[in-house]
Amino acid sequence: MGRAFQPANRWKLTRTAICDLSAYSDDEIRLIALANVAALPLKHIHREDLPARLKDVFGLLQPMNEQTALEFLEAILRYLGAVAPTVTMDHCRKALVAAFPETGEMYTDRWTEQLVAAHRQEWLNEGLKEGIREGVREGTASLTIRLLVRKFGCLDPGLEERVRQLPLDELERLGEELLD
Numbered sequence: 001m002g003r004a005f006q007p008a009n010r011w012k013l014t015r016t017a018i019c020d021l022s023a024y025s026d027d028e029i030r031l032i033a034l035a036n037v038a039a040l041p042l043k044h045i046h047r048e049d050l051p052a053r054l055k056d057v058f059g060l061l062q063p064m065n066e067q068t069a070l071e072f073l074e075a076i077l078r079y080l081g082a083v084a085p086t087v088t089m090d091h092c093r094k095a096l097v098a099a100f101p102e103t104g105e106m107y108t109d110r111w112t113e114q115l116v117a118a119h120r121q122e123w124l125n126e127g128l129k130e131g132i133r134e135g136v137r138e139g140t141a142s143l144t145i146r147l148l149v150r151k152f153g154c155l156d157p158g159l160e161e162r163v164r165q166l167p168l169d170e171l172e173r174l175g176e177e178l179l180d
Helices: 007-015 026-044 050-057 066-083 089-099 106-150 156-163 170-179
Strands: none
Touching: 026 050, 026 066, 050 089, 066 089, 089 170, 106 156, 106 170
16 A cells, blocks of 8 residues: 655655655656656746756656657647747757757657647637737727827827827727817
8 A cells, every 4th residue: 555645745855865766656756757847937937048948848858758748848838938928939949959869850840740730720719819909909090090180180200100009998098089
């Protein structure tokens, strides 16, 4: 009968230089490895050197089977894409090649293809939504500028450009104020 897993033991294992690994189940040890894969990007997400640290993050995927590694890579890339604007796909590609020196190119190409194939429709839908939002904003900016010209006459080009850069909510507010 195995002993119950205790979270304190998990953290003790990751911080102890020498420990009796026979006291831990294979699943407990795998959980520690998975936690490290998730913890590194979280720890360094706001650091300027995050792109350089990606090799270390991706290197933790090496002992995993390909499907598990792909799932973790997908989660990491989604997280980085959402909150780390300084990290580019090129940074990720280079880090994968560095983390997997013998197969990095193959993994990069295959994993990129799989990620794109799995999320193509989702990304297309998101792009379409973003395009619609931008189209609405541009249309509102054009209408607001026409209202300004009608009310005040010719506009200074700098002012017109500033109006075009306003967020949608401010454009709507300005347009409504011009009607009063």
